[in-house]
Amino acid sequence: MWEYLNHKNGNVLAVKNLRGKNKEEFNYSQLNKKITKASKGFFNLGLRRGEVVALISENSPRWLIADQAIMRIGAINAVRGCNSPAIEIEYIIQHSKSVGLIIESRSVWEKLSIKNQIVENLKFLIVLEDESFGDFLGWNTFLEIGNKNTSEQYEELIDKCSADDVATILYTSGTTGKPKGVPLSHANLLHQITNLACIADPKPGTSVLSVLPxxxxxxxxxxxFFFSCGCSQFYTIPKFLKDDIKQIRPTVMATVPRLWEAIYDGFFGALKKMPKFKRNLIRLLIRNSSTYKKNLRKIRNIDLYETSFISKLISLFLVIKSLPLHYLASLLLWPNILKQLCGKNLKFPINGGGALPEHVDLFFESLGVNVLVGYGLTETSPVLTCRRTWCNVRGSSGQPLPFTEVKIIDENNSILKYREIGRIFVRGPQVFEGYLDNTQASLEVLSIEGWFDTGDLGFLIPNGSLVITGRAKDTIVLSSGENIEPNPLEIEILSSNFISQVQLLGQDQKNLSALIVPNMELIENKFAEKNLLEMNQDFEIKKYFKSANKLFIKK
Amino acid sequence: MKLKNTLSQQINYLLKNRSGSRLEEQIIDLIFVEPFSLENNLLTQTLKQKRKEIEKKYDCEIKEMYKKQIKGEIII
Incomplete structure (x- = not known):
């Protein structure tokens, strides 16, 4: 792929790091050369087809080069971010049987505790953004190794690679400290690269702002996918998103609901500070545009629910009524607001990782931004369905990608009709083949015919769009896209004597919260000693906690 | 209300010190509720919590709580 891109858009900027330690940028031909060099480097270090390298780092051009170089020689990488707990990183390195370790910076290494045990099994250690230290090769030292000549074996190795080889191992966020490894093959990823084109078709040189890990x-x-289109990727971090979005004016962005909520909140925060007249005017105009778009949708039959003929007539009336104002607003006002919010070039704002709250969705629709919400899981590489620009049913997660089958079944395994809620099963070339060394977990989710149980609940509407209504599993997905397994946390919480039952909440919310069934008896007892309840400091709570423990035991 | 604060601090303290804990694993608020039991149909025969039913029962309170959170943030 990189050779082809080199020929086609060699001079187009491929990637630029806006905020990292090393603010590098490469065009496609430079990037291709670097990848070749790095893959020779890995070869010279003894990495071979089918072996695993753990890659613990956040986004950076160097990450990309290392990743692609590893894949080019048919080796596999197991990836994770730097902020994961040490225990998880250690588990991943050992569970994936890594022969190499690449980390972003020295600090990652310093937080690990079983260093010797890890080093024993490794052929090489590389640090991406820092200089060489200890057993670790710095990035530039590593690339030097790639300058040395490679044997003929190297070319042979590349020829041997096939699409069915595993390309990478992703680990699901496991709150238990034992995440499940999801091996994805080149074929899985290639399906995404070739088929995402039906959602967005950015031209070479289009700017993409990437902010997610x-x-x-x-x-x-x-x-x-964006690289395969020859786009220019800009890496940023959430902290600087607001500035960079205005500077880069991205045409495409892959985001999570949290980002849209933040923009939405920011807008209404700013609105509050405006003079009253202006504020009310803008509010009125937004409401007007919302009515316009909502009813237009009903007429065009891309609403979630079926609309009768009469309500269509009403909608038609409302559309005509709100048209002039909407037209004016979208001509004069909205472009300016959008420029402030997200750069006016945004053409394919893609949203995944969770459902977009309805009010946020409608707000952006009113301003003329058609957010494309998609649906998928790590196990499915991930995209299964996505809303299209021409069939953007608000509230849904869109239609399946090509070659992807979706079925909704009830508890008795019979297939349900449109608009009936059931468990979502999917099948397609992007679905993985089973968890790494965990046959039992694989059998639980994959059937012999290749159907994958997503664990989500939802329904289909007649135009093929999928609507997600909830999860059959207990997993809580926060609006940041972070998955949380509530059970182990609840068990931990129950270790408090004051709490007899607990349920964590937070699906599609910013933060977790909890329903608590307090142990009334004990609390009433304690209420007599009021002072204790006023304690706030951590260590004091600990003391308090200890004394409470004693109390409980005495009873 | 003090009890609420103390308890939620205690919970966050417990969560923070769990091995392999993550930043997101902190609660921002809590609601006191009636015990989940077989009688009120919030437990299964195997005494597991019926998460869906529980959430449905306290739907209003939960929504109210999150609404308060959003408002609180804007003021800050």
Missing amino acids: IWHSYERSAEY
Whole structure:
């Protein structure tokens, strides 16, 4: 792929790091050369087809080069971010049987505790953004190794690679400290690269702002796809998103609901500060545009629910009524607001990782931004369905990608009709073949015919769009896209004597919260000693906690 | 209300010190509720919590709580 891109858009800017330690940028031909060099480097270090390298780092051009170089010689990488707990990183390195370790910076290494045990099994260690230290090769030292000549074996190795080889192992966020490894093959990823084109078709040189962690399957497939289109990727971090979005004016962005919520909140925050007249005018105009778009949708039959003929007539009336104002607003006002919010070039705002709240969705629709919401899981590389620009049913997660089958079944395994809620099963070339060394977990989710149980609940509407209504599993997905397994946390919480039952909440919300069934008896007891309840400091709580423990035991 | 604060601090303290804990694993608020039991149909025969039913029962309170959170943030 990189050779082809080199020929086609060698001089187009491929990737630029806006905020990292090393603010590098490469065009496609430079990038291709670097990847070749790095893959020779890995070869010279003894990495061979089918072996695994753990890659613990956030986005950077160097990450991309290392990743692609590893894949080019048919080796596999197991990826994770730097902020994961040490115990998880250690588990991933050992569970994936890595022969090499690449980390972003020294600090990652310093937080690990079983260093010797890890080093024993490794052929090489590389640090991406820092200089060489200890057993670790710095990035530039490593690339030097790639300058040395390679044997003929190297070419042979590349020829041997096939699409069915595993390309990468992603680990699901496992709150238990034992995440499940999801091996994805080149074929899985290639399906995404070739078929995402039906959602967005950016031209070479289009700017893409990427802000999500690259070790998530969603950002990863999206990036590969954008590179395959010859886009220019700009890496940033959430902290600087607001500035960079105005500077880069991206045409395409892969985002999570949280980002849209933040823009939405920011807008209404700013609105509050405006003079009253202006504020009310803008509010009125937004409401007007919302009515216009909502009813237009009903007429065009791309609403979630069926609309009768009469309500269509009403809608038609409302559309005509709100048209003049909407037209004016979208001509004069909205472009300016959008420029402030997200750069006016945004053409394919893609949203995944969770459902977009309805009010946020409608707000952006009113301003003329058609957010494309998609649906998928790590196990499915990840995109399964996505809304299209021409069939953007608000509230749904869109139609399936090509070659992807979706079925909704009830508890008795019979297939349900349109608009009946059931468990979502999917089948297609992007679905993985089973968890790494975990046959039992694989059998639980994959059937012999290749159907994958997503664990989500939803229904289909007649135009093929999928609507997600909830999860059959207990997993809580926050609006940041972070998955949380509530059970182990709840068990931990129950270790408090004051709490007899607990349920964590937070699906599609910013933060977790909890329903608590307090142990009334004990609390009433304690209420007598009021002072204790006023304690706030951590260590004091600990003390308090200890004394409470004693109390409980005495009873 | 003090009890609420103390408890939620205690919970966050427990969560923070769990091995392999993550930043997102902190609660921002909590609601006191009636015990989940077989009688009120919030437990299964195997005494597991019926998460869906529980959430449905306290739907209003939960929504109210999150609404408060959003408002609180804007003021800050």
